Amino acid sequence: MGLVPWYDGRDGMYGWVWRHLPGNTWVKALISLALVVAVVYVLFQYVFPWAEPLLPFNDVTVDNQ
Template identity: 60%
Template sequence: MYPWIWRHLPGGAGLKAVQALVLVLAVCALLLFVVFPWVEPRLPFNDVTVGS
């Protein structure tokens, strides 16, 4: 998959490296600000089964 992305980015190696870095940062931002906050309330981490 990564070679496919690399082949389809325009420009030389330096420009492709910058574009790949921007893509990685965009995916990380999407995960941190959209996906993880949406998933967090649906996870069972707050369902404690050990009582006092």
């Protein structure tokens, strides 16, 4: 039994990604940073502008009094 009761020997998604990246620790860290930057770029350039009209940000529930 491990130190944490929910740990069952699996690392999850991030452990899987880390194990499958090539190189030593520094190379893996740089590749991971590049992947995070790429995901943030795609989200801000494509996903958020596409989803913005679908979200109710301008629907206010307070009447002008």
